[in-house]
Amino acid sequence: MNHTFDILVIGGGPAGMMAAGRAGHLGARVLLVEKNNRLGKKLSITGGRRCNITNAEPDNRLFLENFPESKQFLFSPFSQFNVEDTFTFFESRGLPLVVEAQKRTFPKSQKAEDVCRVLSDYVYVSGNVTVQLNAAVRSLIVTDGILQGLETSKGAFYGKRLIFATGGLAAPETGSTGEGLSMLGSIGHTIKQPDPNLAPLRTTAKWVHALSGISVDNITLRFVQNGKTQHKAHGRLLFTHFGISGPMVINSAHTVRKLLTGGALTASIDLFPDLDLKQLDTHLQELFGQQKNKQLKTALKDMLQKKLSDAILHILEPSIGEIAVHSVTKEQRKGLVHLLKNLSFPITGTMGFAWSIVADGGVTPKEVDFKSMTSKLYPNLYLVGDTIDINRPSGGFSLQLCWTTGFIAGTHAAQSPA
Ligand SMILES: Cc1cc2nc3c(=O)[nH]c(=O)nc-3n(C[C@H](O)[C@H](O)[C@H](O)COP(=O)(O)OP(=O)(O)OC[C@H]3O[C@@H](n4cnc5c(N)ncnc54)[C@H](O)[C@@H]3O)c2cc1C
Known part of the structure; x- marks a missing residue:
């Protein structure tokens, strides 16, 4: 040759x-x-x-x-x-x-x-x-x-x-x-x-890992450090067995890596970004009014995928999903509204080179x-x-x-x- x-x-x-x-x-x-x-x-x-x-x-x-x-x-x-x-x-x-x-x-x-x-x-x-x-x-x-x-x-x-x-x-x-x-x-x-730049993100929150395979569309994701929103993205998010992924997450990885050098970082998902707290509360009250005698976990199934709503209810109070909607107190309902708009978990890093694009x-x-x-x-x-x-x-x-x-x-x- x-x-x-x-x-x-x-x-x-x-x-x-x-x-x-x-x-x-x-x-x-x-x-x-x-x-x-x-x-x-x-x-x-x-x-x-x-x-x-x-x-x-x-x-x-x-x-x-x-x-x-x-x-x-x-x-x-x-x-x-x-x-x-x-x-x-x-x-x-x-x-x-x-x-x-x-x-x-x-x-x-x-x-x-x-x-x-x-x-x-x-x-x-x-x-x-x-x-x-x-x-x-x-x-x-x-x-x-x-x-x-x-x-x-x-x-x-x-x-x-x-x-x-x-x-x-x-x-x-x-x-x-x-x-x-x-x-x-x-x-x-x-x-x-x-x-690793364009890469999925890791969390230690086990409930996030347990949601692996579930994706949520049209959500807002905030990255919060020292009580302040440092970065915000909107789109589709995929839960994985190590954390979160999807184009919106991957495109945030570069910023997240920089933020992590400055200390602890929390991701916060707003599942209903088109509604403010009051509007979402009104929506829940209407839903609860129609489904008074159902278990809370059943009533929520029109709003959220079951696995996700079960996880959220468990974070709110481990057995609250089992109670009837008419027994849900105002504080519990407000707590649920808060969680639906601020579903938070720690971000501990990006996935390594093997996962990066x-x-x-x-x-x-x-x-x-x-x-x-x-x-x-x-x-x-x-x-x-x-x-x-x-x-x-x-x-x-x-x-x-x-x-x-x-x-x-x-x-x-x-x-x-x-
Ligand atoms: C899972 C994944 C999905 C992606 N999807 C997209 C997408 O849809 N759209 C997009 O725009 N980008 C995407 N990317 C990014 C894109 O693939 C890369 O930017 C692109 O491949 C870079 O091309 P390159 O030719 O520079 O290097 P590479 O594609 O990495 O090619 C380099 C080549 O050099 C060879 N090589 C290295 N060292 C040596 C050596 N010592 N001797 C001989 N050969 C050597 C390697 O074997 C390799 O074949 C994706 C990346 C990944 C990992």
């Missing part, structure tokens, strides 16, 4: 496949090195295996509002390849896309594997890209300060330019175990240590020239996808970053003078 190429791409995830395919399309001789036995292992599990491929906001300015800390870096790349280009890229290759709530966009087939297939075809179709699977990159070959190639488990490979697409640390079982970032650190790049951390954006995705330390090194420290919410924004940065790195690496 030839061991010298124009371009070496390390990592066969979405960013690496896009970069390799693009460079091959432009005529460069490319080697794509991936340590797994397939391309796109993480991509195949994205979006619950449906792949939230992008977020359908065509206006770059509005799209980049979702990257509050790094939007100033991203205008240039998005002026070269943006959401509309993503639609064109996939739809012109026979993968129609559909837009769902909050502009989350999925393949019409609802299959992440179809996205992997389109990208894999893109990698191979030019005939210019060699794919080396089951090959782990162990170190970089640097001579006289110039990056020359890679030492891998399948031998050394040399290239004029290197594209780094080894991912971050989220879901390490898919291959992104962080050694790529260590290698970049070893050649002088500043690496912000990764932390994105780990923040990576190469600091200040060391990247975003016009071409080139390293500012090594002119023949390109950085793409999750290797760069860019905070963003869930909703298709991570993969759009991969399409944009991968496409630009592939273009510039293929077109830069030898």
